[in-house]
Amino acid sequence: MSTYAYEEVMAPNLYFDRTHEIDAAKILPGEFYATQRDMLLVTVLGSCVAACIRDSANGIGGMNHYMLPNSPGDEGESGRYGTYAMEILINHLMKLGAQRKNLEAKVFGGGNVIAKMTQTNVGERNAEFVLDYLKTEQIRVVAKDLLDIYPRKVYFFPYTGKVLVKKLRNIHNDTIIERETEYTKRLRADKMAGDIELFT
Secondary structure: OOOOOOOEEEOOEEEEEOOOOEEEEEOOOOOEEEEOOOOEEEEEEOOOEEEEEEEOOOOOEEEEOEOOOOOHHHHHHHHHHHHHHHHHHHHHHHHOOOOHHHEEEEEEEOOOOOHHHHHHOHHHHHHHHHHHHHHHOOOEEEEEEEOOOOOEEEEEEOOOOEEEEEEOOOOOOHHHHHHHHHHHHHHHHOOOOOOOOOOO
């Protein structure tokens, strides 16, 4: 059996981060990663939001990366995507041994970086959703960096809870925009059929 058999992965981009000298996973839109290990989780956010959630007592933690796909008029359907992204991460953390009473969150993203999404306030809705969700679920938000106009690169060390955030002010953002635009198209095309079935 693999040493990491109990890791819960929906992020296939694993690598060794030479800057921080640690195993790492890159989280793309629609992905998540939960782990018991001391490692690094990395993502780049434009309008999307990432929730970094961990058990403050034992260091089990993870990250997701999501976007609400629809216009403000479709909040019921749209919210299902955000709810799924949050609940699947939390459920996997608990499978690894996290205790719900110990969970804390740090949330990032929701930048207004895609001009054609300005009219639907995608970044603002993503940010509002994650804060409302965590408040409802009584999970403490211990840090946040939301909204603004810049993409962000987020480095999360779940075992210690440390987060490094870099605002990408002076880069060519086509890759981020293309990635999030493609993700939005995929969400709109892949309508979820029926109720979401979650496991504990």
